[in-house]
Amino acid sequence: MYIIRNKRRKWTLIAIALTVPLGFYTKFYSGPASGWVNHSLGGVLYVIFWCLLFSLILPRAKAWKIITGVFTGTCLLEFLQLWHPSFLETVRDTFIGATLIGNSFSWLDLIHYAAGSFLAWGLLVLLLRQEGS
Numbered sequence: 001m002y003i004i005r006n007k008r009r010k011w012t013l014i015a016i017a018l019t020v021p022l023g024f025y026t027k028f029y030s031g032p033a034s035g036w037v038n039h040s041l042g043g044v045l046y047v048i049f050w051c052l053l054f055s056l057i058l059p060r061a062k063a064w065k066i067i068t069g070v071f072t073g074t075c076l077l078e079f080l081q082l083w084h085p086s087f088l089e090t091v092r093d094t095f096i097g098a099t100l101i102g103n104s105f106s107w108l109d110l111i112h113y114a115a116g117s118f119l120a121w122g123l124l125v126l127l128l129r130q131e132g133s
Helices: 002-026 034-057 063-080 086-092 095-101 109-133
Strands: none
Touching: 002 034, 002 109, 034 063, 034 109, 063 109, 086 095
16 A cells, blocks of 8 residues: 555656646746746646645545645635735745735636646546556
8 A cells, every 4th residue: 555655646746846847937938828828827737736735745635625625725815916915015026925826816817727627636536546556
C-alpha cells in the first residue's frame, strides 16, 4: 500500500512541478493571445495547482470535494478583488500577492476557474488510478 501511495504522490508532485512554472510563465508570456494567456489561462492553472496540492495534503479526500472546495475558494477570492482595504492593496502591490489573490475582478475568470476545475477533476481521476495500477 505504501508503494502504491508513493506512485500517486510522485506523479502528483511531478504535475505540481510542471504546473507552477507554467502558471508563472503565463504572467510573462508575450506571444499570440498574450492578453488571454496573461489574464485567463493562469486562472485555469491556478485552480489545477491548488487541487493537486490539496490532493497531496489530503490523500483520502474525494476528488469532487477537493475540486468543489478549490472552486468555491477561488470564486470567493475573485469577489474579494472588489474590496480594496489598504492591507489588501499592500499585498496586491507585490507580484506574489497579485498572483495569489488577484488585483482586479472579472466575471470571465469564473469561467476559467470552472475550466480549471474540470481539468483538475480529470487529472485527479488519472492520479487516483495510479493507486490501482
